Amino acid sequence: MRRHSASRASTAVAVVAAIVAVLAVAFPTLGFGQNIFSHGGPPSDVYMQTTPDPGNTCLNASFHGQTAMEQFFDLGAESHVVVYFTFEWALLSLHERGHISMSLDGGPEVPSEGWRFSGTVSSHTSGTVMWTFDNVAPGHHRVNAFARVATQGDTEGGAADLNACALTLLVTPVA
Numbered sequence: 587m588r589r590h591s592a593s594r595a596s597t598a599v600a601v602v603a604a605i606v607a608v609l610a611v612a613f614p615t616l617g618f619g620q621n622i623f624s625h626g627g628p629p630s631d632v633y634m635q636t637t638p639d640p641g642n643t644c645l646n647a648s649f650h651g652q653t654a655m656e657q658f659f660d661l662g663a664e665s666h667v668v669v670y671f672t673f674e675w676a677l678l679s680l681h682e683r684g685h686i687s688m689s690l691d692g693g694p695e696v697p698s699e700g701w702r703f704s705g706t707v708s709s710h711t712s713g714t715v716m717w718t719f720d721n722v723a724p725g726h727h728r729v730n731a732f733a734r735v736a737t738q739g740d741t742e743g744g745a746a747d748l749n750a751c752a753l754t755l756l757v758t759p760v761a
Contacts, residue, residue, distance in 0.1 A: 630665070633657050633755040644673070644751035647684065649742040651695070651734040654686075655753040658728050667719040668756040671731040674712040678746040681738050684711065689730045690719045712750070721760060729755060 635657060637644045645654040654673070661667075667690070675684045687695035696717055719729075731753055737743045 630662075630759050631659065631755075631757040633659050633757075634752070636752040637750065643676075643747045643749050645733055645748040646745060647733040647735045647748055648745045649734055649736055651685070651687070651732045654731045654733045654748050655751055656728055656730045657753055657755055658726070659755060659757065660726050661722060661724045661757065663724055664760045665722055666758045666760060667722050667727075667729070668716065668758070669719070669729050669731075670714055670716050670752075670754040670756075672712075672714040672750070672752040672754075673733070673748050674710060674750045676710055676747040676749050678711055678735065679744065682735055682744040682746060683738070684746055684748075685734045685736065686713075686715050687732045688715075688717045689732065690722065691727055692730075695732060729753070 635655065645652055647654070655671070659667075669688055671686065671688065673686065678684050687697060689695050731751075733748050735744045735746045
């Protein structure tokens with residue numbers, strides 16, 4: 587029976603280490619399982635608000651879009667603003683859809699058709715939606731989260747409550 591000598595094992599380890607070192611020098615951006623992303627730095631500000639009690643209603647929504655929550659904020663430099671809105675629809679029947687959208691400074695709602703949530707048998711549907719506003723100029727700004735209810739076919743009628751609302755803004759200066 588033959589044993590591997592310590593020098594053979596250390597030679598194998600040295601060869602593997604040399605190959606990894608050559609790859610690291612030749613391809614400095616090569617990463618195994620690494621995602622590629624851009625990064626403008628850590629958030630300079632985070633704005634958060636919730637309804638006082640998770641069971642409280644933040645909006646009795648109808649067909650005509652209404653503001654569920656709004657947040658005012660100031661930017662000292664051009665920044666990207668990421669907005670998260672979390673909510674729970676209550677009393678949204680099977681033949682109704684809840685629509686959620688956002689707006690910056692009273693501009694057009696995004697997405698223009700809104701995110702759609704169908705009513706369920708349990709009558710509770712929850713979710714979180716996110717939108718990014720890029721290259722927002724310095725100054726005073728406002729973000730609104732809107733909600734409306736429509737029946738199947740997007741016609742007027744129906745109503746539902748929006749509960750357990752939370753609005754979060756992450757502000758990152760443009761690098």
